[in-house]
Amino acid sequence: MPETKPKSAKRDILSIVFRLTLTCLVAGLIMGTAFLLTHDAKERNEIQRNEKVMYSLLGYNEQNPAPQSMKMYPIHRYILDENQNLSVGYVIPAMDENSALLVVLDLEGNFVKQYPIAHKFGLQNNNNEDLVVQNTVGASILARFADTILVVTDNGKRTAYILDGKYPGFKTLIHIKMALNDKFDVLGFEVLEHEEDPGLGAEITQPYFKNQFNNRPAEKMKTLEVTKDPMPDDYRNALTGKGNLSNEQKGQILAQHKDDPIYALTGATISSRSVLNGNKAMVKKFVYRIEMLDKVIQSQNIQTVLKN
């Protein structure tokens, strides 16, 4: 460089700062634009994916779309804490679309009281809705969100329930969605997130494992066990739809094995057992709660769309 040394050093630093700032600005601009362009699409896709999982659990897909008359209603459960005195609040839909009811039960399942809420609750709970519930019960009671059950109705008649659950697997938590029909038979479950070992525990997402739970009544889920015996070939084919079986044959084989224990995954007995135990606990709690809630709805004559 032709300039004297100190001057050039000073100019150097200025130029470095200038160029770096400019580069950063341009980079930020590019990333910001990309973020804005993709943000909406991402949210839309997430909602769509969630819906797709739910519909496929209910047995609907593109060839066999869900009927227009089908509706989903959320039941959000809150733990109400009044100076260590616990009770449970269920947010259920009211008769008209845009309001809900908070039904409070004590720990034994007896009716305590109900509050009307003029707010339309979404299928997924959010912080805003937690605030609505907190304001409804007043400041002396602390309301804590616990979980959500979705009730599926067709022409006003209940047809199915969708539950959300998280339980420990072999390594970390397994996050699942499960569907039950109105008689509390398991329709199926889908693993949303897990970190089991690929090739071993990760096989819990495969049809030949998870479909074993399908059509098991809640009563039988209670005593279901895991076996390390190898899975019979015909059962495996019927579960995965391989081996060119007609629907009739498939039904026959499945009926034949309907009281079998859950065949554990090879090399992943602990993962299999965790899934079974987690699913068992989910079904047990759900059935207990929904029966209790229904009893209260009937006996107190609570005005809700779920009454039928």
Place this chain on the structure above:
Amino acid sequence: MSNTLSKKELIARGILSQNPIFKLALSMCPAVGMSTTVVTGLMLGSAVFFVQVFSSLTISLIKNFIHPRIRIPTYTLVIATWVTVIDLVLAAYFPAAYAQMGIFIKLIVAFAIITMRLEMFACKESVSDSVVDGAGMGLGFLIGMVCLGFVRELIGNGTVLGYEIFSFKPFMFFILPCAGFFVVGLMMAFFNWIEARYRARMERKS
């Protein structure tokens, strides 16, 4: 401009003589971790291809603007920008593929191969040559990943691209994640062996 290779040679160099996976042994992490099937290899390979081409393009466009003392930070910034862009796009439009690739897509930012191409080529050469060079390297990586994925999926699971080739699993071990080390090692040894044979034959002829 010191580049004496034609565009065809640049592409061939990236794929064959300087293949980033088998020859330069750079970016081994995805080669081991993400090559269980052809599809995963293809997806990550395409993402790297995109980042490599666009980074090469950007750097060769602004090469006169970059201050020589902050060369490396600028490269990192440019790569990180393009990685963020592809990360956002994949998360929005290809959620299933994105979930499968997990953290690796963000880790492209630390792949040595991309920075190396920027430092050795894009900051000196013309825009079109840099893009072709980036494309060659990206393709080399993509092809390497697909090769690994093909071998592992075929031998480990008996399928290719999800279609059944064998009705059994010849050697299930290959599809386990930790087998990636063995497959990469075996393939490297295989290429070494072929090269040695080829060289020996050449010597005998001459």
Place this chain on the structure above:
Amino acid sequence: MMNKKFRDILIVVAAAFVIFAVVAVIMLWPAKSDGPILKQSFENADEIVLTVDDSVAIGNIIPNDVSVFEQDDPDIQMHPVQVYAGKQKNTVVLKFQDPLNQAHPHIVNIEGIAKDPVSLTVERSYWGYLVSILISALLINNYVFTKYLGLCVFFGTSRRKSTATGMGIVFTIVMLVSAILSWLFYKFILVPFHLDFLQVVVFIGLVSLTVQAVDTILRKVNPILFKSFGVFLVLVIANCIIIAVPLDMASNHYNLAETIMLALGAGGGFLLALYLMSNVRERIELAPIPESFKGLPIAFMTAGQFALAFLGFSGLQIF
């Protein structure tokens, strides 16, 4: 030569000692006494173990006196199927029909052992959780052998024991500093301003900054140390683990203590992997191996065997 070997052994022994000391302190951490129950913990999948003081007659507790519920499910009360004295003195084992979901805190209510019913919370200890993050990053989810990250640097610097330990130590230090910096930035800038999508840029920037800072400081403060370790600093930034750790931190929403544990575990795990590998590779060099396998291929095969061995840690649960 002897000196170096001695130093290597010392480092490994010191690292092992620190880990065991931490574990021991936590295991023996005095529990807060709460009425007649001194200590409570989960045992096997379906058991809760209580340590009681001498005023309690263990034989008098019957299952119906005890009710347990998960914190989120107070309406679902569980009673143990069996209550009996444990092997250790003054311990009571509550055995349940179904396995407990130990990820959630459980509330235990016992009547009849004191004037008022006793209520207490059983949960996994937080210290145990911290250690489990460390152990997980160190062994179970070792970044090199089970997550397949940082392989370029791993294969590049594991040829000699001295370079391997040097690289491992420098890496751990930089990892720790940059993880703490990343946590600060993530917690106080990225999250409040909804700039989550800038994660990659910010984290890589912070890593470069840390490397530059350590470089400058070391050069000024201890030129001799810089001479032996300076070369590794450049390599740190080419290691994907250094960027994977902040990303993991962000996706798990760790707090500062958890972040430090994760960084220590990741750095220590990298050091461990390098040390193990360099030991093997020094010997391999003397072994007669086929020509085509020489160099990287055999190193990959060795790493594969280590990865298989580390698969054995999968599912390890200490706390």
